Amino acid sequence: MSIATLALLSLLPIISVAIFLVMMRWPASRAMPIAYVVAFVLALFIWQVPLNKLLAASVNGLIVAGTLIYIIFGAILLLNTLQQSGAIQTIRKGFSDITPDRRIQVIIIAWLFGSFIEGSAGFGTPAAVAVPLMVGLGFPAMAAVVAGMIIQSTPVSFGAMGTPILVGINTGLSADPDMAAYALSRGYAEWDDFLAFIATKVALIHALAGTFIPLMVTAVMTRFFGKERSFAAGFRVWKFALFAAFAMTIPYFLVATFLGPEFPSMFGGMIGLAIVVTTAKAGFLMPREDQLWDFDDQSQWESEWTGNFQAELSATDESKSLGLIRAWSPYLFVAGLLVLTRFPYLNLEQFLRHSNGFITWSWPQIFGSDISASFQPLWSPGTIFIIVSLITILLHGLKGSEYKVAVGKSFKTLLPASTALVFTVPMVQVFINSSGGAAGYEQMPIALAEGVANLAGSAWPFFSTFIGGLGAFVAGSNTVSNMMFSLFQFGVGERILVDPTWIVALQAVGGASGNIICVHNVVAASAVAGLVGKEGAVIRKTLLPFAYYALMTGAIGYGIVNMGTGVLNAGFIVVAAIVATMCYFIFKFSSDTS
Numbered sequence: 001m002s003i004a005t006l007a008l009l010s011l012l013p014i015i016s017v018a019i020f021l022v023m024m025r026w027p028a029s030r031a032m033p034i035a036y037v038v039a040f041v042l043a044l045f046i047w048q049v050p051l052n053k054l055l056a057a058s059v060n061g062l063i064v065a066g067t068l069i070y071i072i073f074g075a076i077l078l079l080n081t082l083q084q085s086g087a088i089q090t091i092r093k094g095f096s097d098i099t100p101d102r103r104i105q106v107i108i109i110a111w112l113f114g115s116f117i118e119g120s121a122g123f124g125t126p127a128a129v130a131v132p133l134m135v136g137l138g139f140p141a142m143a144a145v146v147a148g149m150i151i152q153s154t155p156v157s158f159g160a161m162g163t164p165i166l167v168g169i170n171t172g173l174s175a176d177p178d179m180a181a182y183a184l185s186r187g188y189a190e191w192d193d194f195l196a197f198i199a200t201k202v203a204l205i206h207a208l209a210g211t212f213i214p215l216m217v218t219a220v221m222t223r224f225f226g227k228e229r230s231f232a233a234g235f236r237v238w239k240f241a242l243f244a245a246f247a248m249t250i251p252y253f254l255v256a257t258f259l260g261p262e263f264p265s266m267f268g269g270m271i272g273l274a275i276v277v278t279t280a281k282a283g284f285l286m287p288r289e290d291q292l293w294d295f296d297d298q299s300q301w302e303s304e305w306t307g308n309f310q311a312e313l314s315a316t317d318e319s320k321s322l323g324l325i326r327a328w329s330p331y332l333f334v335a336g337l338l339v340l341t342r343f344p345y346l347n348l349e350q351f352l353r354h355s356n357g358f359i360t361w362s363w364p365q366i367f368g369s370d371i372s373a374s375f376q377p378l379w380s381p382g383t384i385f386i387i388v389s390l391i392t393i394l395l396h397g398l399k400g401s402e403y404k405v406a407v408g409k410s411f412k413t414l415l416p417a418s419t420a421l422v423f424t425v426p427m428v429q430v431f432i433n434s435s436g437g438a439a440g441y442e443q444m445p446i447a448l449a450e451g452v453a454n455l456a457g458s459a460w461p462f463f464s465t466f467i468g469g470l471g472a473f474v475a476g477s478n479t480v481s482n483m484m485f486s487l488f489q490f491g492v493g494e495r496i497l498v499d500p501t502w503i504v505a506l507q508a509v510g511g512a513s514g515n516i517i518c519v520h521n522v523v524a525a526s527a528v529a530g531l532v533g534k535e536g537a538v539i540r541k542t543l544l545p546f547a548y549y550a551l552m553t554g555a556i557g558y559g560i561v562n563m564g565t566g567v568l569n570a571g572f573i574v575v576a577a578i579v580a581t582m583c584y585f586i587f588k589f590s591s592d593t594s
Contacts, residue, residue: 007451074385119266122160168482307530468510
């Protein structure tokens with residue numbers, strides 16, 4: 001079968017998601033079973049993968065879905081606990097004291113706090129922390145989810161202490177024994193130094209593209225959830241948005257350059273938070289009183305914006321009074337425990353996660369296949385959320401009856417989300433475990449990428465980020481995308497006679513951008529916000545930010561690898577056009593203010 005035909009067939013599961021979930025607006029609980037069946041039939045009859053392997057991939061998907069549901073439950077439980085204790089009301093007032101402007105709030109919570117949590121834990125944890133916090137502050141649930149997804153870009157490549165680089169790219173490239181010799185030829189005798197060399201390139205591309213992400217978050221929020229339904233209100237805080245972007249991306253790039261891939265997102269988010277919150281309290285670059293922006297009255301919101309516990313959070317008991325530090329202390333505990341358990345020099349991962357750790361549930365070689373599954377509950381952020389919710393009983397003086405209400409509400413919210421994940425993740429596992437069949441074809445993602453590469457030729461850098469994004473879209477992970485495509489991207493770089501390490505860097509950046517539209521991350525984030533069945537609407541609103549990020553980074557990469565032809569190459573021309581467009585909108589929408 002030709003490469004083009006295989007690529008088209010590989011695209012069918014993704015097309016089914018686009019048609020039923022995004023275009024026809026079906027809930028994920030209805031759309032994803034169809035995508036699962038399409039992927040399963042293709043793998044069984046075209047790729048001729050053994051039935052036992054496909055069943056093993058499906059079971060592994062169910063186990064992974066279970067781990068996600070566990071994390072979702074923990075995040076919802078913590079939110080409901082804070083609602084019962086009155087902490088949400090105090091936190092809401094604390095942000096209002098900085099500013100009641102929702103555009104500033106979303107930048108601080110989603111972009112800066114979210115980047116810190118991404119660097120600490122990764123794997124969708126920012127959505128589990130930042131999204132419910134925004135819902136608790138009075139954001140429409142869908143606005144919170146959309147904002148939480150858009151920032152799943154710049155910090156993701158260095159999420160979970162650099163896992164997408166240290167595990168994803170490392171595993172992908174080291175599959176070729178000749179890669180060590182290549183690294184040595186570039187002057188890197190130590191493999192870790194070679195990975196750090198690639199990570200610096202990843203950070204540079206991200207830092208450049210991430211400049212406009214906070215502004216894009218505010219513009220998308222005001223366009224879809226504002227009274228005027230316009231990008232204009234979002235662009236009017238461009239000075240603050242760019243300042244917040246640089247407050248994160250500059251230390252982010254410096255940390256990647258001088259400290260390596262473990263800490264850029266965590267330190268970038270933390271330093272950015274310190275800078276931006278301090279200056280915001282001092283009034284630096286803040287909107288004037290007559291320019292403050294808020295959502296319309298909740299009675300005017302569209303029905304699809306709200307989650308099933310939005311009204312309950314809005315009705316938080318104001319009679320309970322907590323100090324601001326005491327109210328925030330559960331989130332400080334979450335951040336502290338995430339950092340403590342992931343900090344490489346303490347080596348707690350060996351105890352909490354690996355097979356010889358304290359608790360590991362595993363199923364090796366499921367149904368006699370080469371697929372294995374495992375779950376380490378002590379490593380899961382879900383356990384941290386649950387532990388902190390229990391600590392909150394003491395911190396906030398909750399009654400047993402109040403905590404019981406929080407638990408009950410959390411289970412009630414969780415159940416609808418489980419249906420969607422039960423089909424979403426198994427579809428992903430079948431899709432990426434479709435190699436090894438009697439037909440001898442590569443797994444579906446690689447077959448699709450090869451088809452695109454054959455068409456793209458020397459223009460490949462423009463497409464490389466979209467392929468990385470595709471990997472994250474279907475796999476739900478930048479790390480898995482890097483595992484699948486890093487070696488392939490390196491090979492394409494060699495084939496088109498450019499520095500292949502830049503193409504690998506573009507893969508990592510593209511894989512990060514794919515998290516913006518990743519189906520199972522959207523399902524999980526929507527579940528945390530109590531927004532089940534509206535996943536397609538979220539993806540439609542995040543498609544533009546994904547397209548911007550993948551195109552911008554691909555153009556930057558093309559420009560860099562073709563510097564030999566001059567700075568006026570196609571890549572830098574596209575970059576200049578995007579920047580000029582953003583500057584035009586900034587000028588257009590802010591010209592009526594001073």
